[in-house]
Amino acid sequence: MAISRQAFAQKEEECPESKKLRCPIFTPCDGEAKAMSKRVAIVGIGQTKHEGSKPRQIYDEVVFEATKRALEDVGLDRGDIDTVVVSGWDVNDGRTISDMYVAPASGGYFKDSSKTAEEGIFALAYAYLRIASGLFDTALVTGHGHAESPFELISNKVFDPFFVRPLGISSITTLALQANAYVNKYGITEEQAARVVVKNRGNGVNNPYAHLRREVSQRGALNSKVVSLPLRALDCPPQSVGAVALVLASEDVIKKIAVSKNIAWVTGIGWATHTYHMDAADLTHVSALEKAAEVAYKMAGVRDPIKEIDVAEVHDITSYHELMAYEALGIAKPGQGGKVIDSGATDIGGELPVNPSGGVLCTNLHSGSGLLRAAEAALQVMGRAEKRQVPGVKRALAHGISAPAGAIAASHAVIVLEKE
Amino acid sequence: MNTEELIEVQERWNIPYRHSAGRFASRFLIALRDEKKVYGVRCPRCKRVLVPPRPFCERCFVQCTEWVGVSDKGTLEGFTISYQAYVGLPTPPYASGLIKLDGADTALMHFVGGVDLSDPQKAKKAVKIGMRVEAVWKEERLGHILDIEHFRPVQK
Ligand SMILES: [Zn+2]
Numbered sequence: 001m002a003i004s005r006q007a008f009a010q011k012e013e014e015c016p017e018s019k020k021l022r023c024p025i026f027t028p029c030d031g032e033a034k035a036m037s038k039r040v041a042i043v044g045i046g047q048t049k050h051e052g053s054k055p056r057q058i059y060d061e062v063v064f065e066a067t068k069r070a071l072e073d074v075g076l077d078r079g080d081i082d083t084v085v086v087s088g089w090d091v092n093d094g095r096t097i098s099d100m101y102v103a104p105a106s107g108g109y110f111k112d113s114s115k116t117a118e119e120g121i122f123a124l125a126y127a128y129l130r131i132a133s134g135l136f137d138t139a140l141v142t143g144h145g146h147a148e149s150p151f152e153l154i155s156n157k158v159f160d161p162f163f164v165r166p167l168g169i170s171s172i173t174t175l176a177l178q179a180n181a182y183v184n185k186y187g188i189t190e191e192q193a194a195r196v197v198v199k200n201r202g203n204g205v206n207n208p209y210a211h212l213r214r215e216v217s218q219r220g221a222l223n224s225k226v227v228s229l230p231l232r233a234l235d236c237p238p239q240s241v242g243a244v245a246l247v248l249a250s251e252d253v254i255k256k257i258a259v260s261k262n263i264a265w266v267t268g269i270g271w272a273t274h275t276y277h278m279d280a281a282d283l284t285h286v287s288a289l290e291k292a293a294e295v296a297y298k299m300a301g302v303r304d305p306i307k308e309i310d311v312a313e314v315h316d317i318t319s320y321h322e323l324m325a326y327e328a329l330g331i332a333k334p335g336q337g338g339k340v341i342d343s344g345a346t347d348i349g350g351e352l353p354v355n356p357s358g359g360v361l362c363t364n365l366h367s368g369s370g371l372l373r374a375a376e377a378a379l380q381v382m383g384r385a386e387k388r389q390v391p392g393v394k395r396a397l398a399h400g401i402s403a404p405a406g407a408i409a410a411s412h413a414v415i416v417l418e419k420e
Numbered sequence: 421m422n423t424e425e426l427i428e429v430q431e432r433w434n435i436p437y438r439h440s441a442g443r444f445a446s447r448f449l450i451a452l453r454d455e456k457k458v459y460g461v462r463c464p465r466c467k468r469v470l471v472p473p474r475p476f477c478e479r480c481f482v483q484c485t486e487w488v489g490v491s492d493k494g495t496l497e498g499f500t501i502s503y504q505a506y507v508g509l510p511t512p513p514y515a516s517g518l519i520k521l522d523g524a525d526t527a528l529m530h531f532v533g534g535v536d537l538s539d540p541q542k543a544k545k546a547v548k549i550g551m552r553v554e555a556v557w558k559e560e561r562l563g564h565i566l567d568i569e570h571f572r573p574v575q576k
Contacts, residue, residue, distance in 0.1 A: 055426045150507035161439045163472045164529050166565050168510035176500035177518065184549045226540040227504040276478060279526035283498055
């Protein structure tokens, strides 16, 4: 049964006459959708080693490698997959119709396959909807990163050619504008941002797939070169080559293919998009992430995220943005992101460890980092995260951002994953 | 020793585009050129004055028609100063700001200048969110967003 159209209706987030200039955002599903749809789980995970370049592998072979691993992980064949959803930012990849290459590499040959020109976590969201609708039972989702082109220049071309593009604005400048506004409003310190860097880079050492696997010191982070105020070099992620693939299945299929140790149920999912214009945005809070989390929490029945979620993988596109994500996800009160990192609550061994994989600061697949968050969160729920495993995880959260323009027009997705 | 030769191909995309500005952006850009003046449009529903002007308000989803002149002075709502060079982007250091011009309800993105940006720690003290800034107009104007060279702190 398909999800009702009602559930997709845009919510009027603001009174247009209101002086409070909140960003209008939409949500694709709410709690109502849950009762009507089939249960969906992640049942297979594959990822490559992520690195700065892979000169021995042509573009699509990297995706093929991750896909093969995901299928092997669940013991399925390409023929068992009903639908394939791939993702990517074509100009970054240097192929304007990238699914020409990525879809076959994801097992899409003679199959229902489609591409979202978004971050891979949205491919996961669309695949989820396809299975939840009852029209498909199995799906394969891929995300990848390519690093053979100047990302900031390509990001600049996201902007309109009359008003913004000539000013040299790109992803890093909008992220810095946002981080600076956040710092200015709440007095977040450079030391607090550096603490995020130290935590995530330290965690990355435990992740054999991570691109950067070298610890950095607080002093090293604070002394790294200023890139775009307040962001320093180590506050920003690398650009990584690699791929991640997930197999999703409906409950009906899961009963047939006994994979009990390999199941992470999607119990909550929500997404929302920030305003397309930077000019009227309140930059000091990530309203689209707040909305996405609200929807996902409602669906999963999460009321107190710090107590009820055991581990989170968030899209730390900069160290400051991890702190902002704490606030938007309800892990910290507004303006308290810095206090939460200082408290150690998000360290390994803390109340809610964030990014035990090392996060995006260690591995940044442009257009695949969010899907990688979902993969890592699923590994945590399955208890298969090896040296980076947080003990006793029953419920994990994954957050991904689709935002080639940085802070502008950013789409955020939140997924809650659970054991049986 | 086992050596493996791997081929790499270099390529540049140089694709010509024509971008029609349409009547809204055209009028805005022509006023920069001919009047040294900044114009926005007022949304008939939420009444916000949108700068740069656009044919419709994304929030209210209604057509905009009313033109409103705004000041070339305003308040710096947000900024960053960039020190890292990127292929094809401006030579650092440069400051990017969001400027809410007096009479406008949205902020215009532009360069912030007239400040020594060479040292990040000093520059951070010279440029402040909330500071008053004014447009520095170019002598020779072409109907382009850079007919305003940058916005500088208002001299008291
Ligand atoms: Zn309006």
